[in-house]
Amino acid sequence: MPVNPHPSPLVIATRESRLALWQAEHVQALLRARGHTVSLLGMTTLGDQILDRSLSKVGGKGLFVKELETALQDGRAQLAVHSLKDVPMELPEGFALACVMEREDPRDAFVSPTFASLAELPHGAVVGTSSLRRQVLLQALRPDLRIEPLRGNLDTRLRKLDEGQYDAIVLAAAGLKRLGLDARIRTIFDPTEMLPAAGQGALGIEVRTARYDLIEALAPLAHWPTWLTVTAERAVSRSMGGSCSMPLAAHARLEGDQLHLDAAWGDPEGRIPLVRAHAAGTVLTLEQANALGQAVATQLRAGGAIGVAGAADSASAG
Structure with a gap:
């Protein structure tokens, strides 16, 4: 039976690629099963339009979410579904990552x-x-x-x-x-060969910070183990300069209450050898996950990795 038989209609802002629409429709189906009326607002982002240049030269992966956030801000949509690896480490003021869903294969x-x-x-x-x-x-x-x-x-x-x-x-x-x-x-690829990007394989749902009703409605869709692992991964990138689009890999796995976090940084010009780091610890909260990510970022810098001010951005939309 629906949890809430008379909720307000919801609109999901989404990119119009086949994969983005699959992701939005997946969330739409889950919310409909809980009694919500949900429609989609398909949008073409600047990141989708610029295909002749590397995103690192035109603003990074945040170009895939900016138009969706504008739709949330002006009320055309109430939530946006993102591939989490495309979401910048710092969201604009007034926006929140309300839900991280169970991860697909991160590799x-x-x-x-x-x-x-x-x-x-x-x-x-x-x-x-x-x-x-x-x-x-x-x-x-x-x-x-x-x-x-x-x-x-x-x-x-x-x-x-x-x-x-x-x-x-x-x-x-x-x-x-x-x-x-x-x-x-x-x-x-085994992660020991090709370490995934922070958040790869996970979906994040973004809302306006003030929409406490939406945050509560999305809570049943959240997957806590995934949220902990991607929080640690994203903390590595944030600590390296706040960018989700640099030559940086971060992948965590949860074993009981022990979180194992690996990261790697490389120089695209090949002047600096690949730098790797690892840490593990008890992680039960998002704060502990953040702390583990910060510790790994410290290891990377000690090994010669350069933060965002000295490293080129990368781009990966798929």
């Missing part, structure tokens, strides 16, 4: 029509990604490869691969699985 996927794994790629093969995180990790694994930019939504990236522009591409496994494209995955 990266190797996709190629010809080769079964990264190890099988020939010397000098072309791999597509516009994520500086993936670039530095790929360079650490296979410095002989050519890493070329790859922009566009998931379907566009797969089309460019199929047209022969790349020998392989690297995508988030979560997006492929959510759209039923598991068959395109040749190999899923």
